[in-house]
Amino acid sequence: MRSSRSSAAASSGRNRLGAGLVSIPEVPRPDPRTAVLATPEVPERKRFCSRGDCGAPVGRARGGRPGRTEGFCTKCGHPYSFVPKLSPGDIVHGQYEVVGCLAHGGLGWIYLAIDRAVSDRWVVLKGLLDTGDEEALSVAVSERRFLAEIEHSNIVRIYNFVEHLDRRTGSLDGYIVMEYVGGKSLKDIANSRRAPDGRRDPLPVEQACAYGIEALEALGHLHSRNLLYCDFKVDNAIQQQDQLKLIDMGAVRRMDDDESPIYGTVGYQAPEVSELGPSVASDLYTVARTLAVLTFDFQGYTNVFADSLPDPGNIEVFQRYESFYRLLVRATDPDPNRRFGSAQEMADQLTGVLREVVALQTGRPRPAMSTLFGPEPRVVDTLLFAEQGQDPSALGARRARRGKAAADPPPPQGVLPLPLPAIAPLDARATALALPVPLVDPDDANAGFLAGLLTSAPTELHAALRAAPADSLELRLRRIRAQLELGHTREAGVALDGLEAGYPDDWRIVWYRGLHALATGDNETAALSFDAVYDAFPGEPAPKLALGVCAEVLGQLDNAAEYYRLVWTTDPNHVSAAFGLARVLLYAGDRAGAVAALESVPESSIHYTAARVAAVRARLRQRTAHEPLLGDLTASAQQVERLGQLGIDAVRYERLCTEVLGSALDWVLSGSNGAPPGGARPSLLGSSLDERGLRFGLERSYRVLARLAQRGEERIELVERANRFRPRTWV
Incomplete structure (x- = not known):
């Protein structure tokens, strides 16, 4: 799968290793x-004939006599000298x-x-x-x-x-x-790390990634001048202070040079070089092989695994960092046309992988602007976190008939009648269309035209697209998205079939195939499509977010949580990942984890209020009487008060109050499981934590909602609810 856009790396004045993401120990410049x-001296084991078609051992010891440092090859007669x-x-x-x-x-x-x-x-x-x-x-x-x-x-x-x-x-x-x-070669740096048993201790993956990014910048500069490096490896790069330099230019050649001898190293050189010659793709291959040699004990990389990678199940760094593994797989694909299209493209993805690695290690996000995807168009809130359409206290509503609340017997201990609404399934089409949108190719004939249609409504957009000044791939992709937004999935599928035939290597068509499959319920095809995009761009959060959605709708909650957590840990701009993580954790029974995910949405986010509202509901919904509820009730009440201070609109505020107070009333009427024996109970939202106080609180909130209601029938219903909850009084 090829990118629709690629560019050569330009010369860089930045010398700092790690792209500002990780600190690499400096190597001082020695005298x-x-x-x-x-x-x-040249050790005898390293003495070989320099003639390209020979390479026979020369200068070796015989009969107890040391080998000669000068002479002639006994195989081809070519002179040699190591003096x-x-x-x-x-x-x-x-x-x-x-x-x-x-x-x-x-x-x-x-x-x-x-x-x-x-x-x-x-x-x-x-x-x-x-x-x-x-x-x-x-x-x-x-x-x-x-x-x-x-x-x-x-x-x-x-x-x-x-x-x-x-x-x-x-x-x-x-x-x-x-x-x-002056400094140390990557080979010397790697060899200097030793485990207690004397075996080489691989470099931290983040340090290797930092080296790889710098090497790709250098190679990109050579490529921009129509030159190929050909022989990148651990021997040929030196770290000096906080800078990496390529030091051996002996194998560099012009891209159009078909006559000069080709130099390379077994274990690093791409397999096609012997027949097709070197290329940009073969240069990128050498960088990936170097990263592999640095990051794990790569036994057999010059023979058994000369043209392949070991099973990821046997390599710890691959298991821990899947994106790093996928990057190496793409960069070393046997088909050079399936590797990265340029050093810049590979560097962008390696930088994305490094951001992910550092975020996972430190717990601190490392967001960045993507060169391939725009931001999320919207964050889809499912019915799991939506407003309730019934009384928040089902039990309290049943018992709210004036004059009978005190007389009704309590329900059996440990059972909450009529629990709050169950978790609703995702709206697959809405969720698919909420995923990040691939950026428009600025070189497309309709790039300027499409830029003016970003805020158009689907029906208006669909009509406007018919008036486009010219046909182009970007226009067709935008038309497919408009069809999906309008629910015209059959037409979108036909259009995708045509694009796949005409543009078989464009990754965006694979992405839209995934969106179409997700919107039509073909979840397996959607997962395969997004997985292919992940293979192509392992440093991008968008395909991982999409795979999280696919895993969720397929019922693979562990996989969904892993993808959502990965995206959210790396880039908090993808708030859908936080909501998705909360959903699947709540499905799995990890209420505390779901609440933590929602409450990790920062106050600077425009989705902060929605996330805090969802956290309140995650604390309260689908509870059973055997669960201690007092802590979550108190935290929910405090969160609602905080939202009120932040200026949440009055209707949403009072509705949240009814949910908290209604859940508290159910808890009280069910025996107050988990309450401290004989201890003073805190008040909730200005109401004492007992049946009478909670009923007064519910009545108050419903009367406020009635005053704020826009329709007469809604106002009447809210007043009736207030009256049902009002406790018996003497006046």
């Missing part, structure tokens, strides 16, 4: 001299004074030097593998042509390309002059 090797060509004190190109060897890489020795011509700055000289390697020379020349023009804060700077005469052999050797980057 460069401390990085120089005392004895520059440094430069020594401390050598002056290269008249300005670079060699200090010593830093390392031996895939293309030869790497030296530390001082640039005597430019403020004695530290530089790195990267030499060729050996003097007779024409292929390596070609790579170096290519680097000189275009790499010196690359400037990005996350990419090592190439200063120059110079030649130096080797007095020992008489050959003219080439060297790339690069910025010196």
Whole structure:
């Protein structure tokens, strides 16, 4: 599934790791001299012929004699040399004074030097593998042509390309002059973490994600210049203080280069590269593989799992963070066309995953504007939290006949007759249309036209869409939504069939298929559709919210609660998740959890009042007499008083009062289970917590509602209710 919009990452001036979401321990910049090797040698196990089609072991020990560091390959006759060509004190190109060897890489020795011509700055000289390697020379020349023009804060700077005469052999050797980057490679950082048993302790997933985001910014910059990095891995990125840099540019090539040798590393390189060559998709593959190597003990990543990921059931980090797993799955899909469309797109999703991880770890939301979805059009309140259409105290209403309330016998202990209304099912169509709406592609021919129709009523919108200036995909999608809003599901289904045939790779069509299926009761298809969008965009809250709805209507309460909680914990702008979480928790019997979810809606939200009203009702509805109710009655009364202070309208306030007082009257008439024995009871909303006081309170609220009623018949009914609840008095 491809995104309809993608863009290359631009050069970034931001150096801070973690996108401001997580603090990564800084790696101090050491004295460069401390990085120089005392004895520059290449271990025998790492000596191989540099000829591309050979690669045979060379320079190995035989008969008790150590292997030769220079010679000829016994398989192909190609010369090899693992002896440094430069020594401390050598002056290269008249300005670079060699200090010593830093390392031996895939293309030869790497030296530390001082640039005597430019403020004695530290530089790195990267030499060729050996003097007779024409292929390596070609790579170096290519680097000189275009790499010196690359400037990005996350990419090592190439200063120059110079030649130096080797007095020992008489050959003219080439060297790339690069910025010196002091710090630790991701490989060294990972290897430095050890568990008590000595095994490597994987990096925290949030730290790995922070590295991945920085790497993607660097790769995106290269891609914007039609370059491919080709060989990203833990060895080729260094953290210096709070910055990540790509340090080895030896494998970089132009996107249209079909002739230069391709460099990569087993376990990191995408499987199609050997046949199709490298691409943006294969670069993104290497980032995902690096994230996997960093975040768990990835045994077999170079052989058994060279082209795949282990079963998520066996990997703790995958079980804990499903979105992280899905991101790696998409980025390493065997089909390169199904991977992320750009480094920017993958970075956006990885940042979303990081927000989710940090929110789960800290309990603090990490919301962000989505580049794919708009905000929720509305929050659907189900009948679970709606106004009641009957007396709040069914038992009290039955006993409210004046003069008989005191004479009626109490109900059996532990049984509340006529409990409050049961939980009602979701309105599937309304809930589907309340899900976030995909943003309009600004490049669409009708983008401007559709922007002016956002507030139109469904009937008006449907008519206006017929007058669109031109046909386009966005116009057709908006027409489908209008049809769903009007209940024309058959027409919407036919239109979707046509779009699927014409645009098989557009994710928004899959999203609308899910909406249509949810609205028509095809909940399994809806779940499959939204799950596919989750696979494509694991950093987005919207598909998880939609999957929560699907799980709820399918009766999978545990799954629904997990998705709702995930969305609500990460982004409190999706208030539907809080209401959904409260619904399923109340279904499951977790009343306290449901109330907590509703009361976690912040006061800054426009849905704060609705959530507090719902919390009051969640405390009181579907109660049985064996449940201690006094605490919830008191909390509900305090919440209603708080809503009154915040300016809730008088009608809603008095209706809430009748619900609290009516529930309290039922509790009192049922034996006041849970009340402290012989203790003083608090008052509720100005009424004493006994039958007489509660009846007076109900009468008062119903008379206020009668005065506020707009219709005569409603006013009469409310007055009759007030009279039924009024206790016997002498006047």
